[in-house]
Amino acid sequence: MRMLQIHSDGFSYEAKRKALKNAEAVKEKVYKTEDSCLVNFIAAETTDANDVSAAAKATAEMIASAADEIKEKNIVVYPWVHLTESPSKPSVALKLLKAIAKDLKERGFNVVRVPFGWYKSFELHCKGHPLAERSKVLDISKEIAKGADVDVTEGEDLTALAAEEKSTSEFFIMEPGGKVTDIKEFNYAKYKELKLYMEYETAKDRTAHEPPAHIELMKKLELVDYEPGSDAGNFRWPPRGLTLKKAIEERVTAEMVDYGAHVIQTPLIYDYEHPSLKAYLQRFPSRQYVVRSGEKDYFARFSACFGQFLLISQAQVSYKQLPLKLFEIAPSYRREQSGELAGIRRGRAFTMPDIHEIVVDEEGAKAAVLRQLEFVEKLHGELEVSYEVSFRLLRSFYEENKDFLTKVIDRIGKPVMIEVFDERYAYFIFKGEWNVVDDQKKAGCLGTIQIDVENSERFDIKYVAEDGKERFPLILHTSPSGSIERILYGVLEHAHKQMKIGKVPHLPLWMTPIQVRFAPVDDSFVDYCLELGKVLDAAGVRYEIDDRSQTVGKKVRSAEKLWIPYIAVIGEREQTSSELSIRRRELKDQVKMSIDELVKEIKEKTSFAPTQRLLLPNLVSKQAIFSREV
C-alpha cells in the first residue's frame, strides 16, 4: 500500500466516466465540501493481497494517527493507483479501500470514500503546514512476518497465546515407583542438577552475569563460529566442527534407521497460502524467516513437521504399516527475538533431527513413547553429559495414565520433574524433555517426545484401517537427540563444568573431530607418520599429522589445546620398535602400544557410531587456521 496524505481546506471531485468495466455503481457523481479534511490518496499493491484485512487495519491506523496529530475529523479515502509500480488487482484494491473506510468510520471519523474505477476530476487546497503533506508505505508481507500486530481475520485461531496465559500448572517430582512429592518438599540432596533444573523452570530471576562458557570453547576448538555476514544466530562450521556435526548426524540417523524409520528430505521453504500450513501457522505467533520469491512469500520451516506431514498426507498408508516412522535431519529456522539468542544454545538456524511416528490411537502412542524412550536415553548417554528429564502433561491425560507415567519414570531410573497443565495450549497432551543444565544454571532442552492430538486432521493425514475406512491417527513428534547445535552446547558446557572442578575437559571420542594426532619429532619422521596414517585410514580412525617444523613440546601443547584424546610422538624409538608412545588425555597417562592396539582401543570405544571421515587435510601444515589458537 502506498499513500499520499494531504491536509486540505475543502475538497471536491466529479466522477467523469468509467475506467473499468466493473467500476462501482455511483449515485452521486459529484461531491463538494468546504470543510477541512485529510485526503488520503491510496494505491493498493500486490503485497496487500497477502492479507487485505491486515493491510486495511494497518492503513486505517496510519490515517487515524495522522488525523489525530492534526486534529482532523473528516477523512477522504481516494483510490489513486498511480502511486505504485506494482498495483494489486482491482478487486483487492476495492476490498482494501472499503475496509479502510469501514474501519475509520468505526473509529468515529467522518469518512468519504471516493468511488473506485472512474476517471475523476478533483480539487483540493493543501493547508501547507509541516504535517499537511505526507506519504506512507506499507508492505503487509513484512508486517505478516513481524506477526504480532496483524489483524486476525475470519476463521483464524489465535487461541494458543490466550490459552497459555490463563493456563495454570502444577509442578512436582515423581520418582521411580511412582512416588510424588511437591517440588518444594523434595529432598534434592542426591539430585543437585535436578534442583538446578527445577529452579530454572520455576525461577523468576534468570540473571546471568557471564557469557555462556561454550561460546569461547566452540571458537577455540575451531568447531563452530558466528557468521557476521548472516543474520544473528546463524553459524558457520569450519571443517573440524563440520566433522563433529556430521558424526552426530550420522549417529542419530543410524539409530533411526535401526528403529525402522523412513529417512527423507523435504524442502526448506513453504507457502504461506497452503491451507494446512496456514491453519498451523495461525495457531502460533509468527517467528518465521520470510523468503520472497516473485510475487509470493514463503517461510523457512521452523521444524520438519510441514514437509513430513505434507509428504505423508499424500502417501498411501495402511494400518499394516503402523506405527510408521518418518525421519529427517532438518535444518530449521526460527527468527527468535534478538535478546533470546545465546551462542549455540539458542540460535536462529539449527539442525534438528526430527522423527514423526504415526500410531493408531492413544494406546499406540503410549507404546511408542516406551519404545522411543530407549533410543532417547541411549543417545543422551552417548553424549556423556548429565541431563534431567521432565514431563509436561494435560491434566486429563495425567489422571488417566498414572500407571503409564510410572512405567516411563521407572525406565528413566531417576526422579523427574512433572508439570501438569489444565488447558491444552499447544498440540500436545504429553511432552517429555531431556535437558542439560549449564554453568549459568540455565537449562537447554535436547531430546523431546510429544504426543500430538490435532495435526493429523489439520494436515489430512489418514491411514486405511482394517475395515477399509480411512482414520486419523495420532502423531508423535520426537527429536531423539535435540538439535546438533544444542548437543554441542551441552557437551561443551559439560566440559566446562568438568574443567571447573579440576577435571580434564573432553569431547566424546566418537564425535571428536580428531581422534589421534601424530607429532613427529622432526621432519624426517613425517613419512613414517603417513604410513601409520594409512592404517588409521583403513580402520576409519580420524587423525592428523603435525608436520610443522616446531619443537615436540609445542606440538603436544597444540594438540592438548584442541583436546585431542590420543597424541603420539613419533621419532627414532617408535620407528625402530614399532611401539607407539601414546599420551591419553582422559586418563592423563602415557602408554606404549602398537598402532593395531591403538586402533582396537578406539574402535571398541566408538563401536556404536558410524565411520565419519575427517573433513580436512591430515597434514596440519596444509590446514588453514580458522579460529584455533595454535
Added chain:
RNA sequence: GCCUCGGUGGCUUAGGGGUUAUAGCGUAUGCUUCGUAAGCAUAAUGUCGUGGGUUCGAUUCCCACCCGGGGCUCCA
C-alpha cells in the same frame, strides 16, 4: 521487540580530542631438527564495527544503524 553493557591487526588486548595507536598469540622469512603444554631473531599485518554530526582536528565526544554479551519477554 524493549532495557543494558560492549566492538581497537586473524585472535586476546593497552590506550585515549592533537606527532608515527600498544603488547602477547598466530602469520611470513631466516637460524634451530628438537622426545611429551610455549626455541631464537627479524618482518608484515589496523579505513580503532559502519554511516552521519560536533570540532581547526574524532579511533576518542554526540546520533543512527550493524554485530556481540547480559536482562525482560519468549522458547510451536
